[in-house]
């Protein structure tokens with residue numbers, strides 16, 4: 001196997017001071033800046049503008065920043081909350097590790113941006129866990145490589161990856177690093193959306209990693225997408241790889257290459273004070289399903305400050321292939337020759353989910369357009385060791401509510417933690 005014998009280097013472990021901000025700080029300033037003191041408090045705007053380590057520091061939690069380099073040269077940034085603030089706050093006591101992995105176009109901010117009461121990163125630290133939060137190659141915090149330039153006009157080489165590489169290369173590197181650092185042998189894995197997809201990639205392609213998992217808590221699990229009903233996605237999906245090829249011809253390998261497009265869209269659609277909030281909420285609902293009740297609009301600037309956080313166009317194309325082809329396969333390079341070169345077969349191999357022998361808990365909901373129940377059921381049937389399917393007890397709960405719902409703690413996180421604690425964490 002190509003990436004056996006991973007070499008891990010902690011390049012440097014330090015704090016960034018105040019040199020960095022959230023990925024979309026310009027968007028926040030233009031869209032929400034004028035609302036300072038009016039609709040949005042300075043406190044909310046500040047949360048929208050701080051980067052993840054500074055955000056965690058602001059709320060009085062311990063934070064560590066670690067850099068992990070992958071065998072193929074990407075430099076990934078991890079954020080760690082090693083212990084709680086109010087409970088379980090003894091720095092040097094050994095704690096079970098939990099590794100959190102964000103979804104598409106997201107980052108480690110997902111686990112802290114709603115603050116200490118609702119952010120899963122903080123909740124787990126208070127519950128006695130050593131919390132490690134990953135960042136996939138190509139996102140705002142992991143947009144670095146030992147030799148390739150993400151901003152190159154000449155080559156899109158940096159961006160030639162999908163969630164296949166995130167699962168096959170990034171996750172093993174980050175998991176091994178956090179286990180070594182914490183002196184543990186196993187960890188709990190919590191993944192949202194693409195964070196679950198990448199887990200299934202890892203444990204099917206590199207089954208030895210199943211041994212390192214105490215439990216896998218999949219939030220809004222995505223593997224099969226054949227039952228997706230979004231008309232826009234269904235229309236684009238068959239052309240997924242062609243679109244990527246076209247984009248790379250004109251030098252674009254990153255999806256939403258910079259915040260300018262996003263700022264433009266925001267200003268165009270969100271400028272008017274009167275219509276602003278409903279339309280900006282609609283952008284979120286369009287992606288993740290409709291649920292007005294559970295959306296805290298006060299936190300909109302924070303969400304737009306941290307999301308989108310960057311991804312390769314191929315990550316979206318790979319999902320497109322799953323929607324069009326109705327299979328859970330490795331990335332289709334578009335021609336028999338290119339696939340043969342990558343995989344030795346003219347069509348991309350299917351991920352063998354029977355090799356996923358770690359105990360998997362699937363947390364799904366009725367109103368998640370990106371994880372239709374039929375597709376979650378297929379996943380459940382094919383997994384090697386699924387523990388169960390757990391439905392969030394609110395019919396309107398959507399894809400992003402897994403992170404941001406007003407009642408996410410009682411509806412979901414308490415259940416997740418309950419099941420984690422049923423597992424033998426000393427093993």
Ligand SMILES: *[C@@H]1O[C@H](CO)[C@@H](O)[C@H](O)[C@H]1NC(C)=O
Nearest residue numbers: 044114115296297298299406
């Ligand atoms: C929405 O978020 C704000 C800021 O964190 C918080 O003060 C408020 O209580 C939240 N609203 C609801 C309904 O939970």
